[in-house]
Structures are given as structure tokens and as C-alpha cells.
Amino acid sequence: MRVGHVIVPADDLDAQLDFYTRLGLTVRFRDGDRYAAVTDGTVTIGLADASQQPVAGRTLLSVQIDDLDACVTRLVAAGATVTAPVTGPHERRALVVDPGGNPLVIYERLT
Template sequence: MKIGHLIVPAGDLDAQEAFYTGLGLTTRFRDGDRYAALTDGTVTIGLADASQQPVPGRVVLSIQVDDLDACLANVPGAVVETGPHERRAVLSDPAGNPVVLYERLPS
């Protein structure tokens, strides 16, 4: 288990990318105007337009796990979604903050 990334809503991806790289982060990759991944070498910030946000308008902590089903064994009603690169479940912590647990799919 590890913190995968923080997903930050991006209204103007160019401006936000410039802001974070100006602070010293490095752009790992960019997917057009939809998503940009920036890092300090340890933690990744994902700047996401509305189509890439698991919880629209909210900063989301994303945690990568080895076995999603095992992690969700004690979370009744958790819904797992499968995308092209991962299986994930969007949960809320006790304070209502969104958390994504995800498991990468084999390449």
C-alpha cells in the first residue's frame, strides 16, 4: 500500500501546471487538457479536468493497494469500477473526505 497521488481539480490546466512547476515540481506526463501528473520525486499531484475527477470539484487522496478486494472486505457496499488501467473504489472517510483505493491492472 502506498499513497498513489492527490487528484486536484484543474479549471485551467496550463495555469495550474505553471504554478506547480514554478514551485519546483516536475511534470511527469500530460494528457492534453484533461490531466497532468507532477511530482517532487516521491508524491504525485494529478491535475484533473472535470472528466478525470473521481469526485467532481474535490481534492481526492488516492491510495494504491496490492489487493483491492482484500482492502474492501470490511467495507460494506463498496462499489468497484474497472477502467483501462486500474480497478478502483471511491470511499469517504469518517469526516466525509473522498478517498480512492485502486489496484493497477496487469499490463
């Protein structure tokens, strides 16, 4: 069992593709301005305009990264809104808002 993909609303596909590639994901394919798929090699995230959303709404993703501080720095430099990192019992995490207004958690595991 694995997650095949998660659909995320995308009003500005170019801006959201830029955001997710800066996060470190790779573009799998793009279908005009209505849909694009990005992946970490395991999970695929579908960036979809209104015509491609099975259910209109918002999605909260959690993306594990290797270096939270470096990622936060890159995203802030690109103009993203990011909360200060919080340390939990198993991870450090921050809440990010992508260019489409979708909340996303980025986190790194504590060793």
C-alpha cells in the same frame, strides 16, 4: 505504503502546471488539456479536468518545501494569493490559492 497521487481539479491546466512547477514539482506527463501529473519524486499530484475527477470537489494539499520565504516570494511574483507565514510548533506554513482556486498549504519543517 505511500500516497500514489492526489487528484486536484484543473479548469486551466496550463496555469496550474505553471503554478506547480514554480512550486518545484516536475511534470511526469500530460494528457492534452484534461490531465497532467506532477511529482516531487515520491508523491504524484494529478491535475484533472471535470472528466477526469472521480469525485467532483476540492482537495487541500500540504507540500513540504525547503525554503518557505523563497517559495512565497516566487509564488507572489507569479500572481498567487498567499497568506502571511505562520509558525507552529514543528513547521512554518502559509496558505496558497492556486490559479484554479484550490487551497494548498506550503510548509517548511523547523529544525
